[in-house]
Structures are given as C-alpha cells and as structure tokens.
Amino acid sequence: MTAMKRVLILCLRSAKGAMWRxxxxxxxxxxxGVGLLSLSGWFIAAAAAAGLAGAGLTFDVFKPSAGVRALALGRTAARYGERLLTHDATLKALVAVRLRLLRGLMAQPLRRLERARAGAALNRMISDVDALDGVTLRLFLPAIAGAITLILASLGLLWLIGAPVAGWIALVYGGGALAIGRRFGPKALPAARRAERAIQAVRARANDAFAAREDLTVYNALDAQAAQIHRAGFALGRARDRRDSVERVAQFWVTIAVQSAVAGALFIGFWQVSQGTLSTPLATTGVLAALALSEVLMPLARGISEFGRIADSARRVMDDIPEETAPLAERGKTGPVVVPPLDLRGVAITPLIDTLSLTVERGEMALLSGPSGVGKSTVLNVIAGLLPADRGSVCIGGTPVDQYSDEDLRGNLGYLPQRAALIDGTVLDSLRLGNPDLSEDEAWQILEAVQLSGFATSRDGLKTRVGSRGSALSGGERRRVALGRLIAGRPAVLLMDEPTEGLDEATATAVLHGIRTYLPTSAILIASHRDCDRALADRTITLR
Known part of the structure; x- marks a missing residue:
C-alpha cells in the first residue's frame, strides 16, 4: 500500500488542479444521476396522485419537467468534462511517473542493471506504468466520489423523506462497500500476481523465440519453443480465470447489496405510507434514489479485480523510483571539466584488482591488456563512474569523478562498452546522439574517421537507416557507428572497450588512426587484447 500511496501522491502533484476538478x-x-431518477419518480407518482385526486389541471408540470431536462443535460455535460479532465490529468501523471522511473533506473548500480533482463525493465516502462492509471481512475476517484455522493444523497434523503429510509440506504451501501472490499480485496492480490507472472512468462518465451529464431531453426527446436509458449499461454488462461472469478463473486455481492437497498427502501417507505407518515411520491423518490445510488457501488467489483494488478505494478515501479529525485543537472554541479590527464591512484576493486595506479596524459593513447576476466572492463566502468572503487581515487583534471555532475562528466568523458546499442533511425540520428548540434559536414568527417564514408555513400548517405539495435548493419558497421557516435562530442577523455572487435586488422588500424586524427588532444584508454590495437598504443598497461 505504501507504493500505491506514493503513486497517488505523484499523480496528484503532477496534475493537481485537473485531478480535483x-x-x-x-x-x-x-x-x-440520483437527482434525475429521484425527481422523475416523484414527478410521475405526484402527477398520478394529482390525477386520481382530480387536481390534474392545477398540478404544475413545468417546473419538474424543466428540472428533469436540466439534470439530464447537466449530467451529460458533467460526464464529458469529467472524462476529459480525469483522463488528461492521468496521462500527464503517467508521463511524470515514466520520467521518474527512467531516472531511477539510470541511477541503479551497474551490476543490478547488468543482471536485469531488458524485457523486465521495458515491461515496467510500458505495462506496469500503464496499469497505474487505475490508481486514480479505478480506485481513488471512484472511492472518494462515491463516498461523497453517498453522504450528500443520504443527507438530502434525510431532509426530504426522513431517517428510516435515508439511514437504511446509507447503511447498506456504506457497510456493503466496506464489507465487500475487505472480503475480496486481499483475494485479488495473489490472483493478479499469478496472472502477471503468467503473462510475463508468455512474453519472455515469445521474445526469446523471435530473438533466437535462426538458431532454433538450425537446431530444429522451433516446435519445442512453440510448445513452451502454448503451455505458458494455457497457464495464463487459468490464472486469468481465477482473477476474473474474484470479480464475478464480488459483482454478485454488489448486486445483492443494491437489491437489498432498493427492497429495504421500498418496504420502509411504503410501510410509512401505510402509517400515514410519508406520502406516496416521496416513498417512490426514496426507492428510485436507492436504485440510482447503485452507480456508486458498481465500480467496486472492477476496482477489486484491478486492485491486485495495480498494487503489484505500483510496487515494481516504485522499487526503482527513489523517494526524492533531484534533477540530474542539479547534482553536485561543478565548473567545466578541466582537460586531462586521467589519473588513478591506489584504486582497488574487489576481488579483481588489489591496487592500480595509472595516468593517461593529454594526446596519449594507453592500452589495458591482460587475460580475459582480469578486470579490464571493470576498470573502465569505475573510471566512467558506473561502478564505485573499494578504495583509491579516480580523477579527471585533478577533480574526483564522483564530484562532477552527470552533465559535465558525460559531456567530457566518452565511453564505448563492449556491447553498445544503436537506436533505430538514420546514421545522422545516431551520430547526433553524441552531439545534438553536429552538422552534416562534421558527420561526414566522423564517418571518414571510422571508415564508414564509403558505406554511407553507397547507400542513402547520412539518411541510411541503421534499424532497431542496428539490425540493418553488419556487426562491424554497428561497431563503427557506435564509435562515430562516441567521438561526435569530442570528449576530453575517451574510454573504449574492445573498440575494433569484429573488424579486420587493416580496418581496425585505419579506424584507430582516424579517431586519433579526429581527437588529437584527447586522452584515450583502450581495453583490448588485439595486437593491432597494441601496436598503435603509446603505452601498454598490463593487468595481472
């Protein structure tokens, strides 16, 4: 419930005025709705009574009929405004939740991000956040509005009809809502969790089958994977049936409560008529008011059904959103990054590295070497500020990395990890991720530096599409586009992890020469095991 409260507070803060309106x-x-049905019932009963009494000619039909029309038109207009305001406010609130979630995910430790499945994080950004619209639209607003309506309607009935009918209606609807919520709300949570796990299993298996379709075809395993998807789908169907059964039973008891309220109002009202303490039109008003107030209780069953899914989604989303998240640009803001050297002093990274000290001077290219698993990538992650060192200091221009703001650090330190992802778009779009102000002439210079100008010329130039995750390119082309994106911002410090992986030696040598020419004064630190990279380095640092 704490997570749902945080979601609700965030939604209300994001669009406070529209939400309350x-x-x-x-x-x-x-x-x-209550007034329309009650007034209509009174009007019909009163007109009939006046006709039976021979007073039909003197009965004023204009004021009640005008009231009925006003309530009908007003209800329609209010419903339109309510849908417009609440949905607009909810969509704005979900935008705020997504932004906070993205910041929270980006602030997670690198090790946790590495362990997370990409699909799980994406699901939180899409499915879980989309489910949070129910916090306001299906839980908070219906509950608050229903309670206020029930109180006001009960007070109105108390004034018009008297305590017996008004008290019965308030007791049945108020007590019934609380009893049904307490009885079936806790049942909805485990049912929703099972359904959510089942749908995640279906998605994971389907995504795996699509991603590995070539390998599955080669090993004749497509049918086996399809069978797993079918089993997961069958489990999903059963989980959804259990979840829906909770809603059906809750809806049954909601119907019982509505029928009890109407029947009780009918019995009490016409018992009072028989005693001469209440008129027939007012007794009819009480019965129809009880029937109209069923609209207060009707969203309850749907809310109970959605409660489990909403609560579970809120918990997963809020786990990755810190209580207070300051804008990135305000965190430890410092002046512009001073030109290198890059300086490591007594850095220890358990359990890989006991002590490491190194300096990379301006215009120098240093290479980290060593056997696989010795910690080359980890050292680069520590320098990039993605992992903390157990002890020691990492400084750029004499200032510790952790004292720079993200804006200053990322604007002056470039990092190419082993697995760099590309976003669908053109080659120019990819390069401008590294420098939004990059001109087309500069883009061609970068493509020349990374040996892609010939490729781009043979295609659509800077408008060549890279595809989702670079699917339209070969492995070497993807790597070189990522290198181009890296150097587009002209970082003062350049960290590259296996930058020439997938390239032949001649192309690899040309690419590193091109990068050095494009960034003549940058301090470059490479983690690599290739001889062609070692030959171009000014100095080699061996990790053991």
Missing amino acids: GGALTVLVLLA
Whole structure:
C-alpha cells in the first residue's frame, strides 16, 4: 500500500488542479444521476396522485419537467468534462511517473542493471506504468466520489423523506462497500500476481523465440519453443480465470447489496405510507434514489479485480523510483571539466584488482591488456563512474569523478562498452546522439574517421537507416557507428572497450588512426587484447 500511496501522491502533484476538478465533476455526475431518477419518480407518482385526486389541471408540470431536462443535460455535460479532465490529468501523471522511473533506473548500480533482463525493465516502462492509471481512475476517484455522493444523497434523503429510509440506504451501501472490499480485496492480490507472472512468462518465451529464431531453426527446436509458449499461454488462461472469478463473486455481492437497498427502501417507505407518515411520491423518490445510488457501488467489483494488478505494478515501479529525485543537472554541479590527464591512484576493486595506479596524459593513447576476466572492463566502468572503487581515487583534471555532475562528466568523458546499442533511425540520428548540434559536414568527417564514408555513400548517405539495435548493419558497421557516435562530442577523455572487435586488422588500424586524427588532444584508454590495437598504443598497461 505504501507504493500505491506514493503513486497517488505523484499523480496528484503532477496534475493537481485537473485531478480535483475532474473529481468534483465525478461527484456532480453521480448526484445528477440520483437527482434525475429521484425527481422523475416523484414527478410521475405526484402527477398520478394529482390525477386520481382530480387536481390534474392545477398540478404544475413545468417546473419538474424543466428540472428533469436540466439534470439530464447537466449530467451529460458533467460526464464529458469529467472524462476529459480525469483522463488528461492521468496521462500527464503517467508521463511524470515514466520520467521518474527512467531516472531511477539510470541511477541503479551497474551490476543490478547488468543482471536485469531488458524485457523486465521495458515491461515496467510500458505495462506496469500503464496499469497505474487505475490508481486514480479505478480506485481513488471512484472511492472518494462515491463516498461523497453517498453522504450528500443520504443527507438530502434525510431532509426530504426522513431517517428510516435515508439511514437504511446509507447503511447498506456504506457497510456493503466496506464489507465487500475487505472480503475480496486481499483475494485479488495473489490472483493478479499469478496472472502477471503468467503473462510475463508468455512474453519472455515469445521474445526469446523471435530473438533466437535462426538458431532454433538450425537446431530444429522451433516446435519445442512453440510448445513452451502454448503451455505458458494455457497457464495464463487459468490464472486469468481465477482473477476474473474474484470479480464475478464480488459483482454478485454488489448486486445483492443494491437489491437489498432498493427492497429495504421500498418496504420502509411504503410501510410509512401505510402509517400515514410519508406520502406516496416521496416513498417512490426514496426507492428510485436507492436504485440510482447503485452507480456508486458498481465500480467496486472492477476496482477489486484491478486492485491486485495495480498494487503489484505500483510496487515494481516504485522499487526503482527513489523517494526524492533531484534533477540530474542539479547534482553536485561543478565548473567545466578541466582537460586531462586521467589519473588513478591506489584504486582497488574487489576481488579483481588489489591496487592500480595509472595516468593517461593529454594526446596519449594507453592500452589495458591482460587475460580475459582480469578486470579490464571493470576498470573502465569505475573510471566512467558506473561502478564505485573499494578504495583509491579516480580523477579527471585533478577533480574526483564522483564530484562532477552527470552533465559535465558525460559531456567530457566518452565511453564505448563492449556491447553498445544503436537506436533505430538514420546514421545522422545516431551520430547526433553524441552531439545534438553536429552538422552534416562534421558527420561526414566522423564517418571518414571510422571508415564508414564509403558505406554511407553507397547507400542513402547520412539518411541510411541503421534499424532497431542496428539490425540493418553488419556487426562491424554497428561497431563503427557506435564509435562515430562516441567521438561526435569530442570528449576530453575517451574510454573504449574492445573498440575494433569484429573488424579486420587493416580496418581496425585505419579506424584507430582516424579517431586519433579526429581527437588529437584527447586522452584515450583502450581495453583490448588485439595486437593491432597494441601496436598503435603509446603505452601498454598490463593487468595481472
């Protein structure tokens, strides 16, 4: 529940005015519905009574009929405004949640991000956040508006009809809502969790089958993977049936509560008529008001059904959103990064490295070498600020890395990890991720530096599409586009992990020469095991 409270507070803060105005219109819609049915019932009963009494010619039909029309038109207008305001406010709130979630995910330790499946993080950004619209639209607003409507309607009935009918209606609807919520709310959570796990299993298996379709075809395993997807789908169907059964049973008891309220109002009202303490039109008003107030209780079953999914989604999303998240540009803001050297002093990274000290001077290219698993990539991650060192200091221009703001650090330190991802778009779009102000002439210079100008010329130039994750390119082309994106911002410090992987030696040598020419004063530190990279380095640092 704490997570749902945080979601609710965030939603209300994001669109406070629109949300409260929408809530007020929700109450107005419910009250207009109660008033419309009650007034119509009174009008019909009173007109009939006047006709039987021979007073039909003197009965004023204009004011009640005008009231009915006003309530009908007002209810329609209020419903439109309520939907417009609440949905607009909810969509704005979900944008705020997504931004906070993205910042929270980016602030997670690198090791945790490495362990997370990409699909799980993406699901939180899409499916889980989308489910959070129910916090306001299916839980908070219906509950608050329903409670306010029930109180106001009960007070109105108390004034018009008296305590017996008004008290019965308030007791049945108020007590029934609380009893049904307490009885079936806890059951909804485990049912929703099972359904969520089942749908995640279906998605994971389907995504795996699509991603590995070539390998599955080669090993004749497509049918086996399809069978797993079918089994997961069958489990999903059963989980959804269990979840839906909770809603059906809750809806049954909601119907019982509504029928009890109407039957009780009918019995009490006409018992009072028989005793001469209440008129027939007012007794009819009480019965129809009880029937109209069923609209207050009807969202309850749907809310109970959605409660488990919403609560589970809120917990997963809020686990990755810190309590207070300051804008990135405000964290430890410092002046512009001073030109290198890059300086490591007594850095220890358990359990890989006991002590490491090194300096990379301006215009120098140093190479980290050593057997696989010795910690080359880890050292680069520590320098890039993605992992903390157990002890020692990492400084750029004499200032510790952890004292730079993200904006300054990322603007002056470039890092190419072993697995660099590309985003669908053109080659120019990819390069401008590294420098939004990059001109087309500069883009061609970068493509020349990374040996891609001939490739681009033979295709659509800077408009050549790279595809999702670079699917339209070969492995070597993807690597070189990532290198081009890296150097587009002209970083003062350049960290590259296996930059020439997938390139032949001649192309690898030309690419490193091109990068050195394009960034003549940058301090470059490479982690590599290739002889062609070692031959171009000014100095080699061996990790053992």
